[in-house]
Amino acid sequence: MKSTFSRRSVLGAGTGLALALALTACGGNVAGNSAPSDGSKFPSGPVTLTIGAAPGGSTDLIGRALAENASAGLGAPIPVVNKPGANGALATKEVGGAKADGQTLVILNASLFAITPLAVSADEAVKIEDYEVITGISQDDYVLVTNAGSGLKTMEQLTKAGKKFNFATTGVGTGSQLAQALLFKQAGIDGTDVPFDGGAPAMTALLGNQVDVATIQLAEAMPQIKAGKLNPVVVFSKERNQYLADTPTAIEAGYDVPVSQFRAVAAPKGTPEPVLEKLRAAFKTAFASEAYKAFNKQNLFTAAENDGAQVAKDWAADAAKFKELAQKYDVDLGGGK
Numbered sequence: 001m002k003s004t005f006s007r008r009s010v011l012g013a014g015t016g017l018a019l020a021l022a023l024t025a026c027g028g029n030v031a032g033n034s035a036p037s038d039g040s041k042f043p044s045g046p047v048t049l050t051i052g053a054a055p056g057g058s059t060d061l062i063g064r065a066l067a068e069n070a071s072a073g074l075g076a077p078i079p080v081v082n083k084p085g086a087n088g089a090l091a092t093k094e095v096g097g098a099k100a101d102g103q104t105l106v107i108l109n110a111s112l113f114a115i116t117p118l119a120v121s122a123d124e125a126v127k128i129e130d131y132e133v134i135t136g137i138s139q140d141d142y143v144l145v146t147n148a149g150s151g152l153k154t155m156e157q158l159t160k161a162g163k164k165f166n167f168a169t170t171g172v173g174t175g176s177q178l179a180q181a182l183l184f185k186q187a188g189i190d191g192t193d194v195p196f197d198g199g200a201p202a203m204t205a206l207l208g209n210q211v212d213v214a215t216i217q218l219a220e221a222m223p224q225i226k227a228g229k230l231n232p233v234v235v236f237s238k239e240r241n242q243y244l245a246d247t248p249t250a251i252e253a254g255y256d257v258p259v260s261q262f263r264a265v266a267a268p269k270g271t272p273e274p275v276l277e278k279l280r281a282a283f284k285t286a287f288a289s290e291a292y293k294a295f296n297k298q299n300l301f302t303a304a305e306n307d308g309a310q311v312a313k314d315w316a317a318d319a320a321k322f323k324e325l326a327q328k329y330d331v332d333l334g335g336g337k
Contacts, residue, residue: 039274042102043076047279049265050081050095050106052088057198058140058217058299059088062263063107065295066137066286073285074278087173088112089126096130100268102275108133110262111175114319118326119173119334128315131266133308134276135283138301140261141237142179143218143244145230147206153231155187155253158213164190168202168214171195172334176202178322179236179250179259180215185329186255206230217261218244219300236260243300256325262304264311280308 049067053059060082067078083091088109095106108131117125146152152161167184169177172195184191196202199216206214207229218241224230225244232247236259240249250257265283267276286292287305296303306314326333 039102039272039278042275042278043074044101044103046077046079047074047102048081048104049078050083050091050104052083052085052091052106052109052112054084055082058219058261058301059107059109059263061295061299062138062301065292066107066265066283069286069289069292069295070282074282087116087171089116092126092131095266096126096268098268100132100270100272102267102271102279105134105265105267105279106131107137108264108266110260110264110315110318111173113315114322115175115178115259115333116173117319118178118323118331128312130269132269132271132276133264133266133312134279135265135308136304136306136311137263137265138296139237139304140263140301141218141235141241142176142215142259142261143221143225143235143241143247144180144183144213144215144233144250145203145206145221145225146213146233147209148229148231149209150212150231152213153233155234155250155255158233159187159189163212164192165212166192166194166210168194168196168205168211168216170199170202170216171197175236175259175261176215176217177333178326178331179257180213181331181333182257182259182325182329183234183236183250183255185331186257203230222300241300242302258321262311262315264308266308276308 049063051060051063064080067080071078089112092106092108092112095104098104112126113128152158167180169180177193177195181193194211196205199220202214202216203220205211221230225232232244234250234253235241235244235247236250236257238251238258
């Protein structure tokens with residue numbers, strides 16, 4: 001059984017990325033634009049943490065918790081600045097062009113580097129090697145949910161439903177879109193992709209029966225799952241999520257769809273190693289604090305506090321894997337090649 005897909009609407013991800021490139025075309029780190037190599041003057045004042053998402057979402061919550069718990073160890077305040085747009089590309093490109101002195105940092109979403117390139121042209125894609133990844137932060141998993149009133153609780157029931165599904169995702173070029181598109185392709189389910197601007201509107205549409213299924217982040221879905229209004233069908237992590245241990249992974253259900261949202265913190269390329277070491281130490285202190293651990297548990301985040309070099313390696317491997325899967329199953333997220 002061969003599935004077919006159509007996109008009902010497409011957000012302006014490509015346009016936003018193009019704007020990001022234009023805004024930073026005259027930037028970049030050149031000689032004389034970096035900090036003293038010994039890091040002796042760092043930090044010289046507040047260290048700004050830029051977040052490429054609106055206040056209140058998962059990325060914003062993580063960034064603010066990290067900033068709050070790392071400032072004491074760093075010996076400087078870490079104010080947060082929100083600059084949403086183009087799946088985080090606007091903020092990421094802006095910080096990439098900032099002075100490489102450690103005073104300006106950015107929260108990175110893995111999807112920007114591993115998935116968004118599937119939805120935009122090659123010259124618009126943001127590359128992980130253009131940044132100094134300081135440390136990994138966390139893993140945030142996606143879950144496929146149905147309206148409890150539908151009676152659909154398993155992949156077997158979905159595949160045998162014999163209908164075309166409207167499926168909601170959190171936007172073009174996101175892990176939500178890739179995970180659900182790959183799953184439906186592999187399962188032979190006919191579906192129409194309906195991208196929304198985030199998990200909240202996607203879930204609202206599902207609860208209102210405007211769409212049949214949705215793939216959203218677990219923290220956003222969990223209150224409605226606990227209330228009995230949504231059925232969790234599968235999670236897309238490689239292993240079962242600790243906060244939803246009774247729900248199988250898509251891999252367990254027989255589908256090759258290992259998609260999670262990982263986050264990290266980075267500095268502009270060329271930031272001196274002594275500065276990076278001070279930042280790593282401050283973030284390690286934050287990770288070890290009871291307040292930060294409690295934050296992760298409360299928001300259903302799984303710690304993924306890996307070394308920055310390992311993060312870059314893992315995300316590059318994910319990008320190659322997702323590109324291979326998208327080509328194999330003929331999944332088009334928005335026209336990128």
